[in-house]
Amino acid sequence: MDTLQTETTSEEHALIITDVRFRPSSFQLATSSFDRTVRLWNAADPSYCLYTFTGHSSQVTSVDFHPKKTDVLCSCDGNGEIRYWNVTQFACSRISKGATAQVRFQPRVGQFLAAAAENVVNIFDLEKDRITRTLKGHNKEIHCVCWDTKGDFLASVSQDCVKVWSLTSGDCIHELNSNGNNFHSCVFHPSYPNLLVIGGYQSLELWNIIDKQTMTVQAHDALIPALAQSPSTGMVASASHDKSVKLWK
Template sequence: MDDLEQFGDVGSLDDNVESFLSNDDGDARDIFAALKRSPAEPNLAASKGFTFSEVNCWRTSNSKVVCCHFSSDGKILASAGHEKKAVLWNMENFQTQYMPEEHGLIITDVRFRPNSSHLATSSFDRTIKLWNAADPGFSMHTFNGHSYQVTSLDFHPKKTDLLCSCDGNGEIRYWNVTQLTCLRAMKGGTAQVRFQPNSGQFLAAAAENVVSIFDIETHGKKYTLQGHNTDVQSVCWDNSGEYLASVSQDLVKVWSIASGECIHELSSNGNKFHSCVFHPSYPNLLVIGGYQSLEVWNMVKNQSLTVQAHEGLIAALAQSPVTGMVASASHDNSVKVWK
């Protein structure tokens, strides 16, 4: 991956704002089309200008960063990866704080408990650890039970004592973080698990080139979302919980949870897509992380802009609806925040 050529052209977001954010039926092939018209697009306040620029950057000593997540209030960004210890980044003063190195192997995922200073980390060492960002001197608990490398985890948005995880052998486990017990184990996810926001009615689980949507109450499978030719690297929900995006190296697909159908699709055109997140302020925009560059894709108009962002693969993206910030974590050993 490190030897790959730089892909894509830099798109100037400021120049292309009107067309990019507008929802009308203008010529979608002409990204400057709206500049030729009066900018009367009230739906996304496009005339106020859309920016997507780097706010700050934090670099590890010499380790790939593979995951990141904002706390519910948007005040802390947690990131982790090959360094085997997570970092807490204060979004108000941009001070960073290392958490202890208790994991034996790389950390694969980090997630905050909703409306809490608690967070959890998953690792190739087959464990999950629970932490308190307000007192990060040591982990609160270690969950054992997975017999393979733990690849992902997530907290339920409402039942916040419910934690879900998956491992490299496809096992999904539900944990109660208050009673410190494993509630259930089932098959269905190897790469990533993500609860539907707000209601938490569904769990999206990626395994190979398929995404399964499980009903949390019945544990039955609502949908099997098929259409990727290669492994799905990551999935993300929009803030409403109505749409799910899934990313493989060559393709991004956006699905309607009401119908289970794919409603939007974007080819990577030679870039290697890996991560995605819906823009926290503009629901029609999906931010996609690839090799070195971010694609900001207007799904409705099917237009995308390329932003040069990192010097390596962008392994993970996160967003905060409270602050409007987007975070990117990369194999170039850095984490960046954008707005």
């Protein structure tokens, strides 16, 4: 486990940054913010913003790049609006409704978009531009969604539980209660496809969804609101309100 030090900090957003995603096969990345904007950056020279996308009428809560159509960027805001941006033409190409917390494209193919809205997850078919499934079962607001590496399963996290859904049937096939740990984030481990890593308050919960076994790892001194995984390195990164990022294998 390593703790990262900040190399460069970009501070052009007027309010807190809510999400950050890299553009596939690129040095570019996008950030979303409570200042109602989405900004595009060059990681090789992040001292200034390449472009600012405006149009959201509320705090922008999440952003994500399409895995194959890499000029497509998606964002959502607190009013439930979803905007699709063309980052080559610097323009909004489509507006939908149905996400308030987070948006995540299905990996590899990118046929579907998972959109967390209050206590449900809407699954959008991007070609048909409509909701094909609404995953219901959470009693509290959903903070995070994540796909498995193949895009067959989706996990959703609320404060009191995490659920794993089958994209084919739309059914919840696995569920884990938080037992007071205040779950907030999740990611499938890049090397162990049945292992879901869940971020809570100060600790990580490692959950084998097939064996139904869990292990708690003390990780930070505060809430862990974000997790990321790297298939190329087999590592998981955890970001915490204690102002640290840690890498795990």
